Amino acid sequence: MSLKITVTKMDFGASEELTGKVYDVIIVGGGPAGMSAAIYAARYGLTTAIITEEIGGQVAKAGWVENYLGYTRIMGPDLVSKFEEHVKYYNVPIIIDVVENVERAGDLFKIYTMNGDEYTSRTIILAVGERRRKLNVPGEDTYNGRGVSYCAPCDAPLFKGKVVAVVGGGDSAASAALLLTEYASKVYIIHRRNQLRAEKYYQDLLLHHPKIEILWNTVVKELKGDKVLRKAVLQRTDTGEVFELPVDGVFIEIGAEPPVDFFKRIGLELSKDGYIKTNHLMETSIPGIYAAGDCVDLTPRDFRQIVVAAGQGALAAYSAYNYIVRKFGMNRH
Structure with missing residues (x-):
């Protein structure tokens, strides 16, 4: 024993x-x-x-x-x-x-x-x-556990039929996004660069998955909601454009x-x-x-x-x- x-x-x-x-x-x-x-x-x-x-x-x-x-x-x-x-x-x-x-x-x-x-x-x-690194943006701590997550395997089943976003461009972000497609109706990948760092095998899966959309050259500026997370305020790094993305969950995978x-x-x-x-x-x-x-x-x-x-x-x-x-x-x- x-x-x-x-x-x-x-x-x-x-x-x-x-x-x-x-x-x-x-x-x-x-x-x-x-x-x-x-x-x-x-x-x-x-x-x-x-x-x-x-x-x-x-x-x-x-x-x-x-x-x-x-x-x-x-x-x-x-x-x-x-x-x-x-x-x-x-x-x-x-x-x-x-x-x-x-x-x-x-x-x-x-x-x-x-x-x-x-x-x-x-x-x-x-x-x-x-x-795990944090985004350190307004709303991240407020909605931690209420839409913000750092663990896709732990929380993915909670977002069945929901719209979610993954922040990051490496292997961990790719793995999280692919797992989330088994539950969520839509998965955004928010990446600050114009190409992913994930290994090619992951990139091919992400780029051809019907549920995944990649938002290139984009960073998170703020997370907003009421009792739970409702939207992410995003900014384009190339044009400076600021816009809001309605989401039910944000999974942070930035290293x-x-x-x-x-x-x-x-x-x-x-x-x-x-x-x-x-x-x-x-x-x-x-x-x-x-x-x-x-x-x-x-x-x-x-x-x-x-x-x-x-x-x-x-x-x-x-x-x-x-x-x-x-x-x-x-x-x-």
Whole structure:
């Protein structure tokens, strides 16, 4: 029977069984990089735990995934369930909490969480991914959950027969738009440029789909409504024309950014845009701390892929294992 501990800042703290031991590796983040790292670390015989704000990361919010090996077509949340099932098989505890800081304590690391708990580990793997960007326009916060959404798989069924818009031009926006066509009567794509950034396969599907209309060179200036969202105020970037688009829902898919402040508290070396610098073995500037997935500078910004994150997570676990053997020996317990 696998162990799964759910902890939120509103709940009681984690049990002493979890906080009162020294782990070989604690993984911060529960997306594909973190889950993959957990599986590999457990297979190396390392005492392992995951601390994550949510299980699945961005994959849990993805639509159809059609490019992950072994699955011709699977919904993001369903793929996350497969990941979680695999991690459970190795009895790795998944602790739902927010890590606020990591500090070195001699040869070990202390991990401090929002819930007030403290964990100790020989190594850390950071796999925190990125946080969704917001439009930062009037009405976005007002209608969040009342027409504004950042998760198409979560909310698409709520817009059956409705008119919706997706803001963005990358793979995530394309995936969201295609998923929404299975529910909505009309899907607009609002993109600030005159061509999409999504991979060609997606572009071909979007350009030929009868329910999809792309509004090129267009940005959102404001979201309006009453108790729920009713319209989006748009502006053309080429002509400056401002117009209103009646919509029942707006799905925001404009990318993400790393938690820079968290990284700076730890003291990690970062790229100019705030991503963790690592080498090819996922080693950071601090010995014993590794990083993997969308939060690292090594990952191309225009190629955030599940398979890349999973591979980096495996490499991070490999490096953590070798570090532990060199520094602590095989009889550390």
